[in-house]
Amino acid sequence: MQLLTNNVCAPKGFRAAGKCAGIKKSGKLDLAVIFSEAPANAAAVYTSNKVKGAPLLVTKKHLENGKAQAIVINSGIANVCTGKKGIDDAEETAKIAAKELGLMQDEIVVASTGLIGACLPMDKIRIGLKGIKSELSVNSNAAKAIMTTDTAEKGIAVKAGNFTIGGIAKGSGMIHPNMATMLCFITTDAEFSPKKLNSFLKNSVSKSFNMMSVDMDTSTSDMAVILANGLAGKADEAKFRNALDFMCIELAKKIARDGEGATKLVEVEAKNAATRYDAEQIAKSVVSSNLVKCALFGNDPNWGRIMCAIGNSPAKFKENSIDVYFGSMLIVKNGTAADFSFDEARKLMGKKEIRITIDAKQGKESATAYGCDMTYEYIKINARYTT
Amino acid sequence: MQLLTNNVCAPKGFRAAGKCAGIKKSGKLDLAVIFSEAPANAAAVYTSNKVKGAPLLVTKKHLENGKAQAIVINSGIANVCTGKKGIDDAEETAKIAAKELGLMQDEIVVASTGLIGACLPMDKIRIGLKGIKSELSVNSNAAKAIMTTDTAEKGIAVKAGNFTIGGIAKGSGMIHPNMATMLCFITTDAEFSPKKLNSFLKNSVSKSFNMMSVDMDTSTSDMAVILANGLAGKADEAKFRNALDFMCIELAKKIARDGEGATKLVEVEAKNAATRYDAEQIAKSVVSSNLVKCALFGNDPNWGRIMCAIGNSPAKFKENSIDVYFGSMLIVKNGTAADFSFDEARKLMGKKEIRITIDAKQGKESATAYGCDMTYEYIKINARYTT
DSSP states (O other): EEEEESSSGTTEEEEEEEEOOOOOTTOOEEEEEEEEEEEEEEEEEEESSSSSSSSHHHHHHHGGSSSEEEEEEEEEEOOOOOHHHHHHHHHHHHHHHHHHHHHOGGEEEEEEEEEEEEEOOOHHHHHHHHHHHGOOSSSSHHHTTTSSSSOOEEEEEEEEEEEEEEEEOOOOTTTOOOSOOOOOEEEEEEEEOOOHHHHHHHHHHHHHHGOOOSSSTTTTTEEEEEEEEEEEOOOOHHHHHHHHHHHHHHHHHHHHHHTTOOOOOOEEEEEEESHHHHHHHHHHHHOOOOOHHHHHHHHHHHHHHHHHHHHHHSSSOGGGGGGETTTTEEEETEEEOOOOOHHHHHHHHHEEEEEEEEEESSSSSEEEEEEEEOOOHHHHHSSSSSO | OEESSSSSGGTTTTTEEEEOOSSSTTOOOOOOEEEEEEEEEEEEEEESSSOHHHHHHHHHGGGSSSSEEEEEEEEEEOOOHHHHHOOOOOOOHHHHHHHHHHGGGGEEEEEEEEEOOOOOOOOHHHOOOOTTGGGSSSSSSHHHHHHHSSOOOOOEEEEEEEEEEEEEOOOTTTTTTTOOOOEEEEEEEEEOOOHHHHHHHEEEEEETGGOOOOOOOOOOOOEEEEEEEEHHHHHHHHHHHHHHHHHHHHHHHHHHHTTTOOOOEEEEEEESSSSSSHHHHHHHHHHOOHHHHHHHHHOOOOOOHHHHHHHHHHHHGGGGEEEEEETTTEEEEEEEOOOHHHHHHHHHHHHSSEEEEEOOOSSEEEEEEEEEEOOOOHHHHHHHHOO
């Protein structure tokens, strides 16, 4: 695999734009369009939250036939809890974009991220989309225009064999806050049926974004979409899935590292669990624990909290078989304290990237979860948002 | 019902003691004993965490016959993840106390709270318990001696008809942090079988401590125990259950109000849900959400987070039927923004006690959950604990 620039525009036939339409009060970029020259097969996965944003409902309907040719995304306002008007606004956004791009309304995917409960300023969106086709380029600001509390843009592209995959994502980390919806848009010039794309995407998301913890505050607007225009022709399935996995995991790590208020990226691997489910649940429970996250912020090797989090997961395990490592340092052996240097452990925890490994010694399955620490800044960001 | 002083010592035949045995480095009280003059029927409920503290395993064994006459509790060290030595230490604690109090080893309930992973300093416990019988009184420091990060002691006693119930609890709030184990000890002079006591206790706990949210960090050591010595004779069942409910809810509110770093008590009532399960899950999901808790700290009427939390609960509900109130102010009507004054809402949120009501308009069941806001102080307390 080879890393390329230009994220979603790296595959053949894709162009994009990112601009300021005045939706955000800050005057930052807030409107993005991704466009494929050729018709594309498409698939998407959506949030598990039962309160779903209007753009998700509209996109789901538009993707029923497995086809789409453009994506319109706005940041600043999420268009959630907006009733029938929200649906109408999302449909109108698609209609305006379709007209500008010479497509059918149901060939447009729409997505929004930002404040819940407010309606989209349709006048601004109408003006923003006017003449958008001429603004499309292969070197766009789309990744920037979908950011909310993100502090860095998140994009990646890889070439593997005859095809290329590109992706952009936004989201401020592991807790999926409601103003920091996780969105991911992937483009490729490989040719696959909507059914295949759907299965590949689900699988990759299960190892990446869905391992970024926390269900508790899963957004109403989370969405990952893939468009495949087939301009590079048929591609090797295993190679494609491998490249898609790599890209989704890299984007998930970018999101976790940029978690609200985060000072460090945390990877928790649960290995040698009896089942993959057990491994996933152990890793997610540890990476999601507020107490573990606070200890990580404070460089505090308080391993009891890790054991507590493991115990709170629905996984099956044997307490007296659990080993825990910080990096390569053994901290817990067979469920009780190992003989380790407290000062050395603190030093390890002071790094910008921390790896915790939990060895369940019950089987052969493993899973890795991605997260960050919990800091004063998290409270600051979230105590004042609408105000 | 009449409120009395002296918490666990208010019912006939109970005495207690709270003292400093030197287990905590701070020199604060850290050892408590509750004693019944007469044999008592007993019941207990334990944490759902699969990693369970040694004292819980020992207590469970001792209560197999439904009888106990004394409780020994230490704070400072939780005796969890301590392997066979932990079990031996908990049994030895019971043995020492039994000898001092003239009881059998299995008539002693043991409980510990504090740091996970460290072993009990048995020499200090041995010295602390020496001659403890002469230190027992009806006006004890037991409630103080079981505190860890608690900032206030939590006790209550009520007289209802011919019987009295008393209780003490500790715990620093809704997140059940592992160093802030929720412990509750209840005494009564009413006469009930262990089986009845068990059923009453389970029921009251389900409406009180189990509605104090969050499973995510449920402690390894949570325990609620009731001792009933029967010295007041048989009691009316409905009256007793009612008094027990009242007491457990009051203690749960005391814990939530004293949550780590908390500045306010939050009560979330979900009403008119289709089933009691739905009501419980909605109320718990809202009271547990980090984002809702941060908004409460910041007096930010960001109701979208409440809708998001409702959507993340496993409850069944109709989004477009949901009404949300802050106090008596309607904030959300039929799932979208109501016409309310932002400034008035902020004022309401500035109070020390906040009540959020969610009207599902689907049925007749309701449930209330208890919690607190999330603050900088929470991060501060939890970023440094072992260090």
